[in-house]
Amino acid sequence: xxxxxxxxxxxxxxxxxxxxxxxxxxxxxxxxxxxxxxxxxxxxxxxxxxxxxxxxxxxxxxxxxxxxxxxxxxxxxxxxxxxxxxxxxxxxxxxxxxxxxxxxxxxxxxxxxxxxxxxxxxxxxxxxxxxxxxxxxxxxxxxxxxxxxxxxxxxxxxxxxxxxxxxxxxxxxxxxxxxxxxxxxxxxxxxxxxxxxxxxxxxxxxxxxxxxxxxxxxxxxxxxxxxxxxxxxxxxxxxxxxxxxxxxxxxxxxxxxxxxxxxxxxxxxxxxxxxxxxxxxxxxxxxxxxxxxxxxxxxxxxxxxxxxxxxxxxxxxxxxxxxxxxxxxxxxxxxxxxxxxxxxxxxxxxxxxxxxxxxxxxxxxxxxxxxxxxxxxxxxxxxxxxxxxxxxxxxxxxxxxxxxxxxxxxxxxxxxxxxxxxxxxxxxxxxxxxxxxxxxxxxxxxxxxxxxxxxxxxxx
Amino acid sequence: xxxxxxxxxxxxxxxxxxxxxxxxxxxxxxxxxxxxxxxxxxxxxxxxxxxxxxxxxxxxxxxxxxxxxxxxxxxxxxxxxxxxxxxxxxxxxxxxxxxxxxxxxx
Numbered sequence: 001x002x003x004x005x006x007x008x009x010x011x012x013x014x015x016x017x018x019x020x021x022x023x024x025x026x027x028x029x030x031x032x033x034x035x036x037x038x039x040x041x042x043x044x045x046x047x048x049x050x051x052x053x054x055x056x057x058x059x060x061x062x063x064x065x066x067x068x069x070x071x072x073x074x075x076x077x078x079x080x081x082x083x084x085x086x087x088x089x090x091x092x093x094x095x096x097x098x099x100x101x102x103x104x105x106x107x108x109x110x111x112x113x114x115x116x117x118x119x120x121x122x123x124x125x126x127x128x129x130x131x132x133x134x135x136x137x138x139x140x141x142x143x144x145x146x147x148x149x150x151x152x153x154x155x156x157x158x159x160x161x162x163x164x165x166x167x168x169x170x171x172x173x174x175x176x177x178x179x180x181x182x183x184x185x186x187x188x189x190x191x192x193x194x195x196x197x198x199x200x201x202x203x204x205x206x207x208x209x210x211x212x213x214x215x216x217x218x219x220x221x222x223x224x225x226x227x228x229x230x231x232x233x234x235x236x237x238x239x240x241x242x243x244x245x246x247x248x249x250x251x252x253x254x255x256x257x258x259x260x261x262x263x264x265x266x267x268x269x270x271x272x273x274x275x276x277x278x279x280x281x282x283x284x285x286x287x288x289x290x291x292x293x294x295x296x297x298x299x300x301x302x303x304x305x306x307x308x309x310x311x312x313x314x315x316x317x318x319x320x321x322x323x324x325x326x327x328x329x330x331x332x333x334x335x336x337x338x339x340x341x342x343x344x345x346x347x348x349x350x351x352x353x354x355x356x357x358x359x360x361x362x363x364x365x366x367x368x369x370x371x372x373x374x375x376x377x378x379x380x381x382x383x384x385x386x387x388x389x390x391x392x393x394x395x396x397x398x399x400x401x402x403x404x405x406x407x408x409x410x411x412x413x414x415x416x417x418x419x420x421x422x423x424x425x426x427x428x429x430x431x432x433x434x435x436x437x438x439x440x441x442x443x444x445x446x447x448x449x450x451x452x453x454x455x456x457x458x459x460x
Numbered sequence: 461x462x463x464x465x466x467x468x469x470x471x472x473x474x475x476x477x478x479x480x481x482x483x484x485x486x487x488x489x490x491x492x493x494x495x496x497x498x499x500x501x502x503x504x505x506x507x508x509x510x511x512x513x514x515x516x517x518x519x520x521x522x523x524x525x526x527x528x529x530x531x532x533x534x535x536x537x538x539x540x541x542x543x544x545x546x547x548x549x550x551x552x553x554x555x556x557x558x559x560x561x562x563x564x565x566x
Contacts (some may be wrong), residue, residue, distance in 0.1 A: 001509050023550075029508040031551050043477075043479065043480050043542075043552055044477050044542075044550075045543075045550075046542060046543025046547075046550050047480075047543050047544070048543065055562075118476065133564070139479075140479070141479060141481040141482055141521070141537070142481075142521070142537065143481065173545070247528075248488075248490070248529060250490055251526075251531075251540060252472070252486075252528035252529040254526075254528075254529065255484075255486050255488075255526060255529060255531060255533050256476070256486075257476050257477060257478055258478050258479075258484065258537035259479070259521055259522045260522045260533075260535070261524055261526040261529070261531070261533050262523060262524070262526075277528075278528055282493075305480075310544070310545055311545075313545065320498040336471070339464045339558065348545065350545055352546040354548055360557075361548055361549060361554050361555075362548065362549070362554070362555060363548050364514070364515075365513045365514070365515070365536075365555060365558075367513065367514065368558075368559045381545060381546065384543045425487055429544070429545035430542060430543070430544075431540075431543075431544045431545075432480040432481075432541035432542065432543070432544070435479060435541070436479055438477060
């Protein structure tokens with residue numbers, strides 16, 4: 001029998017990045033939602049975690065958030081689905097989440113259940129073969145198509161799953177799905193599609209739920225929200241006693257973190273929110289209608305994210321108080337740069353100066369041209385192929401501010417104040433080398449599913 | 461001509477990454493009147509924003525007026541992807557302050 005409505009809870013907009021707030025989660029869980037869904041991914045965190053295959057969220061916070069969802073969903077016997085495990089959705093992060101699920105099952109003696117995982121990493125050599133056989137890896141956001149040279153500079157690639165591996169997992173009878181990199185909204189959309197709801201509303205419920213309480217007001221992150229889908233509409237409700245989903249907060253959320261408020265792209269189509277209508281239906285809930293999903297014509301295009309290492313990195317911190325040096329800060333920096341260049345001319349290094357008190361935050365976008373501060377902080381960032389070279393680049397670039405040669409300077413015993421007489425090791429520099437799409441014949445072909453029964457609870 | 465600053469008319473003025481290659485700006489109003497006022501004033505357009513940030517108009521990839529949320533939204537292309545060495549604002553969330561002082565004729 002076809003369901004008339006389906007309720008999905010989202011406890012956190014980025015699982016583990018900051019812990020899920022338990023109060024509103026349990027308020028939501030007590031209403032017995034039909035699905036527990038959440039994503040842990042974000043490209044906001046920069047290219048470092050993907051490139052180096054690490055997480056930015058503390059292990060215990062991720063486990064805490066999984067624990068809440070696993071206990072509640074297993075108690076009810078309803079599915080739980082996680083996308084983009086461990087911030088980046090690489091294979092090692094999926095494995096890490098599976099291990100956490102086992103630990104939690106053991107701790108709470110959870111009865112055996114079926115777990116389905118999928119991997120999203122794309123082997124560089126596979127991508128190279130596809131490119132050599134004629135596939136064009138198209139650039140997003142006006143990037144040019146991927147070149148083999150750019151691929152060479154890439155350390156790791158993940159493909160962004162749409163609804164397909166989640167739906168497949170549900171068809172396989174999964175109680176819990178732990179996914180690799182995926183579109184945040186696709187996790188929720190997959191639940192709704194699997195249960196027979198129309199594409200228009202299924203993709204929209206994903207879109208509105210994926211950041212949890214960011215679609216509610218007042219601004220309070222990490223609180224749970226519940227979306228209800230029917231064959232006619234989507235309604236979203238805040239679970240925290242002091243939060244409400246209003247027309248303004250829900251409509252406003254459509255704009256968040258995307259370049260255009262009207263469209264959202266998925267592997268398989270585009271959600272068009274141009275004609276959305278928003279109505280307040282009770283104090284905490286807003287109903288949305290009018291959304292349209294337009295399927296892609298031709299081959300499915302799957303988004304790829306890739307990150308490559310640029311080099312080792314050090315940071316120097318320099319304070320300047322001398323007014324004459326501040327007025328001539330550009331000459332001071334030119335001097336320091338020239339000294340690094342003298343030492344490393346022709347070598348591959350990068351040297352950046354962020355001058356706080358001048359334009360440290362905005363750089364060239366800063367409209368305030370004159371320096372209004374009586375003191376400056378200069379952050380020196382040096383990047384080079386080896387740690388030793390990066391340290392020396394940064395050290396020369398910092399220390400030579402002390403020795404800047406300005407003709408009329410009064411302070412001839414040094415024009416820089418140091419917090420430490422040295423430079424600090426920083427995480428290596430990485431760069432987003434891929435923000436592209438790959439056309440595929442089968443939307444599942446980049447994703448590898450694996451099923452298992454978790455019996456650790458019996459051993460607990 | 462009498463003017464008001466955008467900070468005194470809008471409820472929310474924010475910037476944030478939109479993917480790895482862009483920063484998007486949202487100016488959201490509580491009242492329809494203020495939204496319509498700013499929309500019609502000509503103080504917030506592709507041209508005025510490009511001039512304010514001193515960038516060519518081509519770097520503004522989107523500029524939309526979003527009636528359902530009483531919001532004006534525009535997006536700027538980054539010159540280098542977010543989080544690359546040399547990036548000053550990895551999340552792109554501190555690029556909006558120059559908008560606060562935009563003078564809107566009232």
